[in-house]
Amino acid sequence: EVTQIIQIVWSISVKTKPLTIRDLRETDSATYKFRFITNLEHGRYVGEPGVTLSVTDLQVQVITSTYRRSELRCLNRCSLPDRFTYIWYKNGQNIQGQTSNTYSGYFVDTDRVSCAVRGQELFPSPSVSFTWGVTYTSTKICGSKGSTVVIHCSYRYPSRVNNVDTRVTDRFWFVNNEPLDLKEDSDYSGRVEDQCNGNSCTLTIRDLRETDSAEYKFRFITNHESGRYTGSPGVVLSVSDPQLQVDVRKSTVDQFSTWTELTCHSNCQLSDPHSYIWYKNGEKVERERKEYYILDGFDPSDRYYCTIEVLGYERFRSPPVYRPNLPSVSVSPSEIVEGSSVTLTCSSDANPAANYTWYKENEESPKASGQIFTITDIRAEHSGIYYCEVQNSLGRHNNTLHLTVLGDKSVIITNRIRLTVVVVMLIFLILLLSLWMRNKKTLTSKCKLNEPGETIESDSHPDYQNISALKSVTAAQTNDTEEQEDLV
Structure with a gap:
């Protein structure tokens, strides 16, 4: 029987295939044994103590470390055959030429190092920081x-320095x-x-x-x-009180749909637990309590701002954000002649700050950018309608002005002299006409004084009767005198 068992074991050792386990998991860590059964009543046998399989991750161990230089080892709890080679990674990049299980080099606080067995690159060790360092959340x-x-x-800090645990x-x-x-x-x-x-x-x-x-x-x-x-x-x-600001980000989904995201942020991070409150045109938006607020549209008159609520109290208010107002445009000097320099100025109120662009009517390309547009050595062809467009992330607005360029200065002076002469002549003619009218009026008045008087009759007042009687007597005396002269 012993001879038969030995023959069976020999047969199995020769003919049986090895046990292969693929895609190892940590739960596969265990002791594996082989068992065979024969045709004999007690012909059953289990190989003890078996094979212990440990499924473990590789680890990077610090052997020695100074302020910047460290020596590292790619450590595995179970020994691997010498034929295995290693791969080292620094900040996710393969370190060329490093194939042993040890590696030394210079590192900074932010460096992260890991290792892997060649052929098993999908299962690297956890990356570690092996240098001294402190990281603040903010x-x-x-x-x-x-x-x-x-x-x-x-x-x-490194786990070991000079073979001494830290x-x-x-x-x-x-x-x-x-x-x-x-x-x-x-x-x-x-x-x-x-x-x-x-x-x-x-x-x-x-x-x-x-x-x-x-x-x-x-x-x-x-x-x-x-x-x-x-x-x-x-x-x-x-x-100090935080300075709140509202950032604006606008996005176009398609040619018919856009949305705007407002974000309330501070110049420094707030430590106290807090929430955000949004206001639209002075009224609280109840449904929004987060630091961001998404809008489907933005009307020209809308104004939004945010506050912070700490322990039930509203504190700290941001400046409102709004589209540009109607810009104010002006030109200097007001009288423009050829060869001179002309400055166009545009200003508007907007938050966020707006960009300014100058255009000339019927021309697609912009003439200038910025609030001030200066034209040097201006010519007649510069005449026309100009408009200033003001735009920020919430909208745009524009306003126009008409630019008229006159001739050169010599022509202007000649025209002014001619105009002055015409004005003087007109004044002279007006004076002559005025004198003529006055003389004519005087002559007319004299002619009226030389005409016979008319008898004023009035029965309503005794004074007028006396005057009438007096005139009659005077007239009669005059007639008698004339008759006497005729007789003589």
């Missing part, structure tokens, strides 16, 4: 007086380039708190004061002699 934040701010950071012994925040723990600063007593979770840390400052405006830095110290690192530059905190 390098510029602001907060209003009396509020609370939270500053975030993460730090990194261990962090102290970590703290400081200000004003003095590496003193902020919690021990009397100016911040009872107002600061720092917390760390793994390699991520936060600094909380409550009841902000104007004197808290400064640059804050994080520092950590390790068990290595030179293993101290400060994150520079740090985080600049400004204790």
Whole structure:
């Protein structure tokens, strides 16, 4: 029986194919055994202890590290045959000529390194940062007086230096380039708190004061002699009201449809929990509470602005955004002659700031850009209608002016002399006509005085009767006298 079993084992070892497992997963990590059964009653056998398979990722291990230079090893928990070669990656790019499981070089804080076994490039090691460094979530934040701010950071360091595991012994925040723990600063007593979770840390400052405006830095110290690192530059905190602005981005979906996106942002990052409130023409848009607001259309008279709501209170208002108003256009000088220099000026009120373009009627290409358009050595052909177009990301507007170019200066002077002579002659003729009319009126008045008087009859008043009687008596006396003269 023993001989038969040996023969069977020999037969199996010769004829049986190896076990192949493709697309390995971490759950495939286990001990694999081979079992065979014979025709004998107790002819069953399991190979112990079996083969232990460990499905593990490669890892980049730091062997030695100085401030910039490090020596690395591509480490696997299970030994690989010597015939395997390796590939090294730096910031996602293949490092040419590196095929062993070790690699040394110079690196900066932002470099990321990984490795892989050649032929298994789809399964590289996780990329690691093996240098000293501190990364801040934001390098510029602001907060209003009396509020609370939270500053975030993460730090990194090589896991081993000179074959000694790295261990962090102290970590703290400081200000004003003095590496003193902020919690021990009397100016911040009872107002600061720092917390760390793994390699991520936060600094909380409550009841902000104007004197808290400064640059804050994080520092950590390790068990290595030179293993101290400060994150520079740090985080600049400004204790002031944020300056809100509305950015405009316009997009055309097709020839019939456009949309406009408004974004409310600050000159520095706000630390307090907050939401945004949008206003259209002075009325609150209730449905929008995010930093961006998408519009289907923008009417010429529309004005939008945003505010920030902190702890239920609205604070900080942005300037409104709107389309350009009707531009004002002017020309200088007002009288334009050939050969002179002429300046056209255009101005409009708009937010965001508008671009200015000058056109001449019936000409497609623009004549100039900018608020001021200057024409030197102007000629008659420059005469015509000009219009200024003002445009920003929300819309456009334009206005026109008529430019008339006169002849040269000598012609102008001659024309002025002629005009002056004509005016003087007209004045002289008017004076003569006036004198003639006055003389004619005087002669007419004299002729009327020489005509016989008419008898005024009135029965209604006794005075007029006396006057009439007196005239009758006088007339009678005159007649008697004339008769006597005839007799003589």
